[in-house]
Structures are given as C-alpha cells and as structure tokens.
Amino acid sequence: MPVLPSWLTDPLWDQFSALLPERPVCHPDHPLGCHRPRINDRIVFDKLLQLLRFGCSYQAIADTTCSATTIRNRRDEWIRLDIFARLKQIALDSYDRIVGLILDQIAVDGSITKAPGGGEVAGRSPVDRGKQGLKRSGMTDGYGIPLGRVLAGANRHDSPLLAATLDLLVDLGPLPDDITVHLDAGYDSAATRTTLTERQLCGQIAHKGEKAPIQASRRWHVERTHAWQNAFHRLCRCYERRATVINAFFDLADTIITVRSLIRRAWKTHRWHARPSQCP
Template structure:
C-alpha cells in the first residue's frame, strides 16, 4: 500500500524530478565505470516519502533495492540544493493560477513538536519537561494553504519568528502582494515589537489581546492551527530525528507541498467538471 495516494505522489514527483540534475548510470569517478548502477531517483524519492509519512528511521525503510546510506546521501544533496522549497513554490504557483491564493488574510502561528535527537533546530521544550523539541512557525493564506515555514528550537518565542516567517512566505509567493494585507495572530504575539514590525512592513495586524478568552476573539487565525494539524499528519514532522537544519527544512517544505497539492485537488474537484472528474472526496 503506497504511503501517499498516487494523485498526490505523481504531481509532486513530476515537479521534483524536473529540478534534479542529470545522473549518469554509473558514477563518473569510477576508473572502470563498471561498478553497481546508481539507484534511480524515483526509488529514493519514494523511500523519503515513506519516511516523511511514517516518521521511521532510514534503516527501517531501507530495502534490498535502496540502502539507508543511499537514502541519506541523496537526501543530503537534495536538501542542500533546496529542491523541496522549489517544489513548494511551484505548487503555490499552480494553486494561485487554478484556484487563487487568498492573500488578503495571512494567519500565522507556531507549533511545538518533538525532536528527541537534538540538532541544529532543537531546543528544550517548555511543554514537555525540557525534552528536545522543534518549533514550526507557519504563515498561511486565507484558506489554509501554507506559504512560508520557519523552524527553530522549541524554547524560541513565537514573536521573534514572525519576521522570518513572513519573509519566507514572500520568498515562496513572490514580492507582489495585495495592497491591504492583514496578519492574524494569537495573544502570544501581543506586544509592541510585533506591531512595530508589521507597521514597518506595511501590514495590518489582527492580534488577540492577552487576558481575553480565546473563543471570544478567535477571528481567522484558526486556519493556521488547522494547517498545523494537516502537517502533523506526517510522522517525520511530529517526531523529527534529523539533526541537520537543511534536512529538517527539506521535510517541512515537502510536507507543505503535499498539503498544497491536496488542497488544490479538493478545490478543483468542485470547480472544474469533466469526464475524469472524481466522484468521491477521498484522494486515491
């Protein structure tokens, strides 16, 4: 049984493969060019998707046709090249062209997950007895499609991550935004520093006030919380065991690409009719 439905896997792989460099059948540095053939990129990609979905170690998902050392080596190369970020940007462009991004409202929020192995982006978690944790800050558009993702230690406050998160969203979407953009934030961002930052960027702020019950002033920021729930459906994001910051961001943006493509398919299903229009909301 595939880890991801083919309707999600195939579109992401097509864009992923288009960004990969050409690979010879044999390694060019080998003097005789007669050693074992290189593992195809598609095989390694499917193993990485399995690791993303199940959160398993590379030794557990390795098979006879693809060893864990091959997975780690190829993953490191792809993470250094920023392939996942580029695939996510392509998915956002497709969503904007077919459905349309709702950029007038930008809900932003943080989420703390486990990082038991430590690493560049791990820190003592304030909600898990100071065990290793990872904070993920996500800015979404009005419908919940993730625009920018930033990772940091779990002990980092949400407010200092707001600027890098909005910058990451700008890098993924592009510099052209609507004239009036409102950033929706919870009470954790209720500070003068946050308002000064948003004023400097020319953005409106809808920030919950400290001391007021959340249901009274929930506003539109619940969309970002739902996006975190979607991304937490991937095991590698719930419990990150990688120590390299580039690899951590690789899995974050790969999951964001899958979330974006899933949202695109679900929205396009009810807007565009045709002979091949699916008859069920379940993705297959």
C-alpha cells in the first residue's frame, strides 16, 4: 500500500521534479568512463515520504533500491537547493490562486512534541518530565492552511516566539489592510499587545482565568493544523538534530496538507486531468 494516495503523490512529484536541476545518469568525469548510475530521484522522494509519514529510521526504510546514505545525501542536496521551501511556496500560491487564502484571519499557537535525540532546537519539556522536546510556533490562515512556523526548545514560552512567527507574514506578499490574529490565553500580556500594535495587527486574545470554548473564536483552526502535522510521525517524534532538516520535513508536510486541502476544496468546483473520481 502506498504511503499516500496517487491523486496526491503524483501532483507533488510533478512539481517537485520540475524544481530539480538536470543531472547525468553517470558522472562524466569518471576516469574509466563508467560509474554506478545515479539513483532515480523519484525513488528517493518516495523514501522521504515514507520517512515523514511513518517516522522510522533511515536504515529501516532503506532497501536494495536505495541505501540510507543515499537518502541522507540526496535530502541534504535538496535542502541546499532550497527545493522543499520552494515547493511549499508554490503550493501556497496555487491554493491562493484557486481557492484563496483567508489572510484577514490569522491564528498562532505553539505545540510541543518529543525530540528524543536532542539537537539544535530541542529543550527540556515541561510536560514530559524534563525530557528533550521540540516546540513549534505555528501560524495558519483562517481555514487552517499552514503559513509557517518557528522552531524552539520545548522549554520556551509561546509569547516570546510570537514576534518571529508574525514576521513570516512578510513572505506572503500583499496582505489585507485589517488582519486579526487569534491567540489563546498564554498570549494575554502587554508585551503581546505591543507586538501586535507595532505590526498594525488586531488581536483577539483569550483572557486568563476565563473559561471559553475554543469554538468561541477562530483559534481552533491552528489546533486542527497541529493535529494534521502530528499525523506525520517524523514530526510528532523528531529524531533529527539539525534545524534545517526539521524545517525541510515540516515544509514537505505543509505542502502535503496544502495540496490535499486544495484538491478537496476544488473537487466540487473545478475539472482537471486526473481528477479523482470521488471526493477525497
């Protein structure tokens, strides 16, 4: 059984392959004029999807078609070329053009996950007996499409990460004149309101000590997106130690979430080649 359905992996691969530079099958400078052929990029791409979805080790996913070393080397090569970030931006632009991002309603919240291997952005988790953990301060639009995230140790509070998270809005291009940022009670402070005022943003912040259902605001969209991201076991229990690699896997997961939402929402209003016969 494939790790993802073909109606999702095929468009992902079509766009991903278009971003890859052309490479010869065999290295032309080899002294004997022959060399072991380069592993097909599609094989490595499928292996990365399996790693992201199942969270297993590189050695466990390697087989006769591709070694663990090849997966790591190709992953690092694509990170240097900024392929994952570019793929995510293309998915966001496509979603915005066809469906439309709801950028006048933004939700921001933090989520803590396990990081047993430690690493550059890991810290002592206050909710896991001081074990190593990873916090992401995620930002979504009004529907829950992931717009970006800031990584930090699990011991960091949500509020100081808000400014760096909101700075990611600059990469989205033209923005509405009035933007409302939905936040939970952890952001209820004067520093948060100053941060919003400096960026000319409105804030809808839950008040400390006052019980209110999450449905009372549009904050639940970011909670749902955290659940979507945690469905990828590579992110829910992160063994990667470098921030660049973690961000690459998050970019790939966010691309999958965005394309999946795009296909599902456009299925009833658009027709295209290889459109799924049933609403996914």
